[in-house]
Amino acid sequence: MKELICILCPNGCALSVADDQSELAVTGQKCKRGQEFAIAETTNPTRTLCTTVKTSFPEMPVLPVRSATAIPKERIFDVMTEINQILVTEALSSGTPVITNVLGLSIDIITTASLENTH
């Protein structure tokens, strides 16, 4: 039996996953997304990574980015290392990839804000 907390919404349902050899039985979820989360969390846990990249703009020295979809949990620090190599030199708008297919995971790292020059 594995105990975990669903992170998909603020309800934060306490889930239990029972491993009956062939099947995973999930209890404690208020919606079906909890079931999906518990199975993913047990077989291949993933997280959306949110961080920043450096820019050459003094007004906004860093720009927020995230993984376009969730990445495998155990690759978070590897992906951080990749993201920390980036320097944004153009006034990108929100949703623009700064890394495509990061570490061959078929996931892009995209900006979550637009670079604004306020002066």
Place this chain on the structure above:
Amino acid sequence: MKQTDVIVIGGGPAGLAAALAAHRGGAQTLLIEREPRLGGILKQCIHDGFGLVRFSEQLTGPEYAERDIISFKQAGIEALTTTFVTRIKKTATGFILTAVNETGVLTITAKALVLATGCRERTARQVFIHGTRPAGIFTAGTAQHYINLLGQMPTKKCVILGSGDIGLIMARRLTLEGATVLGVYEAKPTPSGLTRNLYQCLHDFDIPLYLSQTVTRVYGEERLTAVEVCAVDENMQPIAGTGQKIDCDALILSVGLIPENELAVSLGVELDPKTKGPLCNEALMTSVDGVFSCGNALHVNDLVDYVSESGERAGTAAANFSCKQRAEIALTADANFAYLVPQRLDLNDIDTKTIIYFRSQRILENCDVVVTVNKQEVLRKHYSHLRPPEMERLEVDFATLNLTSDSTLSFKMEVR
């Protein structure tokens, strides 16, 4: 002198929603923001989890803000950024507001005001930590500002005091950026933040959470070199002999938020000691005619979606505002409620849908929220659990209840 119908003070999610709603309500609207960019605190909340209620999507803070900023700009609403309001005076016909920015001193008149000034973090001096005054003591929001907006790391090895959501989010953020978070210490016996944040911010990164423990002293001259942590008893008083010195270069505080109402108070707006925000009616009008309050200035929310919702309500009401007699009755709540907003209902202006926000005072399992009018039950809603960190929202139709100025309107919690 510049003239407008509605002035919204604050360009965060509450202010943006209020300005958009006031504009849609036909009012000439002006938004004033002290920072260069709109978006308020969302600019630095780069993590995801925003907008599930309003957009049915998991957005990051900047993404959520950008949606409102785009609508705001498309609507052609005027915004004065890098502009600071220094004074507001009430007149017979409205308000005279004084503000400063790089062009000088501005004087603007308006018929109605929306205060969307957000909240402030409680600081080290407000939680009585003894010792020296070294550099290295930051509120979680300040640390977040340094890392997420300025790209500067404020610590290599730190202790976090308080298990509020911002503290948990920062524990993860600092770890991702290479700092060591030695632990999150919480004086209360239960965590303050959302369960999912305990899981994805602490558990994911093996960051320990110590309950019923607090920081009692800081060490260091120029820079913080260590903190002392202590176990506390049920009255949150440190227990002698349990002190332990922990070497670190920073102490990050996540010990609560307080609505910012300096301007409101200067206008004579009455505050609720429970929410520390203005007492208001269902239209979110404060005790001063024509002054509306919304977002975290009204009460500290845990979801931005409800901040926007209250902004919209305040903005709509501000656009419709005309000075008329009020006939308000109080909404009273029993001791199980930490607070309830709005605190008053204007019988001259009852809508078929009144939105009530509340928090419980303590953790309650399997309980009912019961609304009574003159001791007669009019509404009962069941909750499997109520927890102080989680704000609840309830819609009530008061219009059909034939309320009069003598009616007693009460809210209570009954454990089944």
